[in-house]
Amino acid sequence: MQFLKNHISWVICILSFFSAFFYNQLNLQQLPKDKIRDNQTVITNDDVSYLVPPENYLISGVWKDNSIGKQSYxxxxxxxxxxxxxxxxxxxxxxxxxWLKIAQLLLFSISIYWLYRIAFSLLKHNKMALFVAALYGLTPFASGFLFYTLTEGVTPALLLLFVFLLFKAYEITSTKQKNCYYFLAALTFSYLLLVRPPLGFMGILIPIFLVKEYWETRKIKTMIQLFLFGIIAFSxxxxxxxxxxxxxxxWVGLHPIYxxxxxxxxxxxxxxxxxxxxGWAQEGQEAHSYLVPMWQAAIKGDTSFVYINNAIQTFPKEVVSFFGEQRLVAVFRKYQQAxxxxxxxxxxxxxxxxxTPAIEQEVIQEFKQLTKEYKSEFWMNYHFIAPLKVFKTMAFHSNLSLYIFQQTYRGNVAMDAIRLTFFAIHSLCFIFLLFNLIxxxxxxxxxxxxxxxxxSxxxxxxxxxxxxxxxYTLPILPLLLLGMVAISQQLITRLRRLS
Structure with a gap:
């Protein structure tokens, strides 16, 4: 019993492995068979583009998928x-x-320890740090993509490892060991960036830690370290x-899908x-509901007006009124022609x-002009309301995306209570992010x-x-959760002092 008390963080890690396996295996058993790949992983629209290149590489020695043109590389x-x-x-x-699933489960469970160490370093309170680790690891809050073949199966763990190494580097006293940990942090970030480029924003932590650590005492050496570790981070x-x-x-850029x-x-x-x-933050699911059928029909030669009408019906009334239905129809007609x-x-x-073909250039210019005019006429909506709408979509949900939560047991009183609880936790994580900045x-x-x-x-x-x-926000969820607990701890301390 004493051993368990002394190693409770590792006990949570082990239990996290089995709890995550349970939730995901139960979900796999409830999914329709056409949604499962070889009885192992969940099928999505994107995962083929991750799985095919390595398969082709082992066969032909060329890293590419099976699409057409140079983009396939x-x-x-x-x-x-x-x-x-x-x-x-x-x-x-x-x-x-x-084996991929098992590796993702192992990474997830080990990352619980990294989260615990980060939390303990910030909170200076063992029970609170264990609470953060248990909430993140033992519940289905953050383990919903471990049976998917998508980057979210590994990026939360990689990001936690990156932050853990930075914290370790700052806390250790030996200069040689510090540099070793900063090197490992930069190397981890370099791989993280190769897995999920938008997470590059987290790379600002490297210069922040280095400047905080060394700038006051050795500016030149700090600049050299920034340069060297920067090279490693983006190598x-x-x-x-x-x-x-x-x-x-x-130069094809970091997101060459177009x-x-x-x-x-x-x-x-x-x-x-x-x-x-x-401009008005139309959700991707809604846009795809009319745009995919429009493109699929046009690529077969069908340019019926019904597809255009379905698109315009989803636009806000003020948008249709401002541009005029005739102008919008004309642009969509050109899109069909393209x-x-x-x-x-x-x-x-x-x-x-x-x-780019001339007809497509015309369409591009038309949409650019529409966007420019929309920004000018509805500037408040474009610059403030639409981003807040995206934030609302991003923040206010339970993050329990598994089929068993959204379909199989939906409507069950206990399940709805669980979903409501995690809706509150997930929402507060994002709200408390703003408190962290305040x-x-x-x-x-x-x-x-x-x-x-x-x-950022x-x-x-x-x-x-x-x-x-x-x-998209799953990789930052453990840091959001930690921020919420840290601010809550500080607010409680201040309230106690006032009372």
């Missing part, structure tokens, strides 16, 4: 695919999927981008369309021309650094990306 960054390839090499398909992504440049002779040669729905025209409807231009390439499975001068600087980096990522999703899925 770099549609996704290779970080998660490399992780999967390790098990593919060892066990082969489909056994690799089982994997730099190698990937150089490789892509050699293939295309151009690459000009791509022969799918994801054309440069769609990118500009997203910018337009992002899809008709794509049709012969699509049917022959040929890449689109590298130079009390920025009265908290541990490391807590402030975490809040700033997390807020949230702001990017709300203001710039504007289209989110529930899983």
């Amino acid at each position: 770099f549609i996704r960054p290779p970080g998660y695919g490399i992780f999967y390839m390790v098990f593919l090499k060892i066990a082969g398909y489909p056994l690799a999927l089982k 994997f992504t730099a190698i990937w981008q150089v490789r892509n440049y050699k293939i295309t002779n151009e 690459y000009s040669e791509g022969n799918s729905m994801y054309r440069p025209t769609l990118k500009e369309y997203w910018n337009f409807v992002g 899809t008709l231009f794509q049709k012969p390439y699509y049917e022959k499975r040929l890449p689109m021309p590298k130079e 009390f920025i001068k009265k908290t541990d600087w490391r807590q402030t650094a975490l809040a700033i980096s997390v807020f 990522y949230v702001f990017y999703l709300c203001y710039f990306q504007r289209g989110i899925e529930e899983r």
Whole structure:
């Protein structure tokens, strides 16, 4: 019994492994069979683009998926695919999927210890740190993607490892060991960036920690360290981008889904369309409900008005009134014509021309003009209301995304109580992020650094990306949870002093 008391954090880690396995295995048993890949993992629209490149690489020695054109070489960054390839090499398909799940479960359970150590370092309270670890690890709050073949199966653990290494580097006294931990932190971040590039915002923690640690006593050495650790932090992504440049002779960026040669729905025209409807933060699910049928029909030669009407029906009344239905119909007609231009390439499975076709350039300019006019006329909505709408969608849900919570047991009194409880916890995590920024001068600087980096990522999703899925915020959830508990602890302490 004394052993368990002394190692309770590791007990929580072990129990987290089995609890996460239980929730996900139960969910797998309840899912329709057509939603499961080889009785092992949950099928999604995106996971093929992560799984196919490593499979092709082991067969042909070339890292690419099965899509058309040069885009097939770099549609996704290779970080998660490399992780999967390790098990593919060892066990082969489909056994690799089982090993992948086990590895993701192990990473999740070990990350509970990293979270505990981070929490203890900030809270200076063992029971509170254990509470954070138990809430995150033992409940279904954060383990919903461990049986998916998506980046969210590993990114929460990788981010916690990155933060843990930074905290360890700051706390240790030996200069040699400090540099070793900072090196490992930079290396972890480099891989994290190769798995999920938008999490690059968390990289600001490296210069914050280094400057706080060394700037006052040795400025020149700090600048050298910033340079060296910065090179390490971006090394994997730099190698990937150089490789892509050699293939295309151009910079393809971190998110090349709209690459000009791509022969799918994801054309440069769609990118500009997203910018337009992002003005009022139309949700991706709603946009796909009319845009996918419109494109699928047009690529077969059907440019019926009904598809345009279905699209315009989803627009806010003030948008239709301002632009006029006739103008909006004309733009959608051009979009359909652009899809008709794509049709012969699509049917022959040929890449689109590298130079964007004239008809697509017209559509792009039309959508750009619509976006520009919308920003001017509805500037309050564009710059404030729409990002807040995205924040609302992002924050106010239970994060219990598994099928068993949303379908199988929905309506059950106990299940609804669980969903309501985690709705409150998840919502408070985001609300308390704002409190962390308000009390920025009265908290541990490391807590402030975490809040700033997390807020930067949230702001990017709300203001710039504007289209989110529930899983996008999963990597930062443990840090949000920690921030909520830290601020709550500080507020309780102040209230006690006042009383």
